[in-house]
Amino acid sequence: MRVVSGIQPTGNPHLGNYLGAIRNYVKMEGDAIAAGGENLIFIADLHAISMPHKPADLRASTLELVAMLVAAGLDTNRTILFNQAQVAAHAELQWLLNGTARMGWLNRMTQFKDKSGKNREGASIALFTYPVLQAADVLLYQATHVPVGEDQKQHLELARDIAQKFNNDFASEDAPVFTLPEPIIPPEAARIMSLRDGGAKMSKSDPSEMSRIELRDDADTIMKKIKKAKTDPEPLPSEAAGLEGRPEALNLVTIYAALAETSTDAVLSQFGGQGFGTFKPALGELMVEVLAPITARFRELREDRQSLDAILASGAARAREIGRPTLDAAYEALGLVR
Numbered sequence: 001m002r003v004v005s006g007i008q009p010t011g012n013p014h015l016g017n018y019l020g021a022i023r024n025y026v027k028m029e030g031d032a033i034a035a036g037g038e039n040l041i042f043i044a045d046l047h048a049i050s051m052p053h054k055p056a057d058l059r060a061s062t063l064e065l066v067a068m069l070v071a072a073g074l075d076t077n078r079t080i081l082f083n084q085a086q087v088a089a090h091a092e093l094q095w096l097l098n099g100t101a102r103m104g105w106l107n108r109m110t111q112f113k114d115k116s117g118k119n120r121e122g123a124s125i126a127l128f129t130y131p132v133l134q135a136a137d138v139l140l141y142q143a144t145h146v147p148v149g150e151d152q153k154q155h156l157e158l159a160r161d162i163a164q165k166f167n168n169d170f171a172s173e174d175a176p177v178f179t180l181p182e183p184i185i186p187p188e189a190a191r192i193m194s195l196r197d198g199g200a201k202m203s204k205s206d207p208s209e210m211s212r213i214e215l216r217d218d219a220d221t222i223m224k225k226i227k228k229a230k231t232d233p234e235p236l237p238s239e240a241a242g243l244e245g246r247p248e249a250l251n252l253v254t255i256y257a258a259l260a261e262t263s264t265d266a267v268l269s270q271f272g273g274q275g276f277g278t279f280k281p282a283l284g285e286l287m288v289e290v291l292a293p294i295t296a297r298f299r300e301l302r303e304d305r306q307s308l309d310a311i312l313a314s315g316a317a318r319a320r321e322i323g324r325p326t327l328d329a330a331y332e333a334l335g336l337v338r
């Protein structure tokens with residue numbers, strides 16, 4: 001079992017990142033170790049340069065994200081935590097895979113369409129080839145399990161297509177170069193939505209901070225954002241079917257269920273018939289209970305720059321070692337003389 005996943009150091013990590021992905025990185029750390037495997041989690045700093053950015057912010061947020069991942073529960077004695085920029089093999093393997101990935105496949109990627117918007121001609125080439133780097137990220141380590149939110153599913157399907165085509169074109173059936181990775185998406189928190197618009201995903205890039213709970217928000221901010229979250233005037237139904245056509249209500253109930261690690265039906269059997277005047281404070285309090293210890297630990301860890309650098313350096317050394325045989329095999333399979 002080899003678990004591999006990445007998160008971009010752009011903006012501040014939020015509740016969607018936590019419930020959709022980070023909490024699973026921590027859960028799967030235990031599973032991977034128990035199975036005699038590895039858990040590799042990285043900061044996707046190379047992906048972050050696909051959009052306009054400030055170098056000083058990128059540097060600072062890379063280190064802060066390390067602090068946040070440790071604060072959220074990753075144990076660096078058990079998880080290999082690193083950043084892409086310190087493991088050159090990610091960029092090298094991306095180039096090797098560029099020969100296999102097809103223009104048509106990348107043209108179908110919805111994230112490129114969303115992020116480039118109307119300015120397709122002005123988008124960076126990195127934004128277009130971003131999914132090939134993402135494929136390299138997981139294929140480099142023979143990842144078996146990739147914990148992600150639903151928005152990354154399409155990118156992982158592409159990684160599987162690239163692996164399959166490369167194996168078909170350049171390897172024998174009994175000795176494939178790459179393993180086909182499985183996305184692991186938490187059903188209860190696959191897609192956490194914006195607090196201002198139940199039709200939009202909670203996102204680091206939403207201009208409104210009120211749309212998301214950031215993991216560094218203090219208790220007052222969390223309570224305020226939940227209180228102001230968009231809802232409708234109806235009370236909560238007693239069964240999930242009653243949430244149909246009520247995306248904001250569904251989102252808040254989903255968040256409650258994910259935080260409490262229970263089902264939406266269980267939440268509705270407790271709160272059915274009650275209005276948001278009762279439900280919102282209960283949700284806010286539960287959120288503070290779950291996030292406050294993480295935020296407190298984050299504030300301590302972020303101050304210790306030396307420890308954060310050391311975590312990344314030792315993680316990168318281990319990652320380089322684990323990735324080397326696959327990178328060598330890919331060069332060899334392609335007939336490249338080194």
Ligand code: TYM
Nearest residue numbers: 006007008016017020021044134137148149190191192202
């Ligand atoms: P990123 O940085 O946008 O998000 C990190 C993780 O959080 C999940 N996520 C969500 N889950 C549920 N609800 C939401 N509203 C929500 N928003 C974000 C994402 O699905 C992701 O799992 N391209 C990736 C980073 C990456 C990567 C990889 C991931 C680079 N290489 C290899 C997996 C494997 C990204 O931008 O995630």
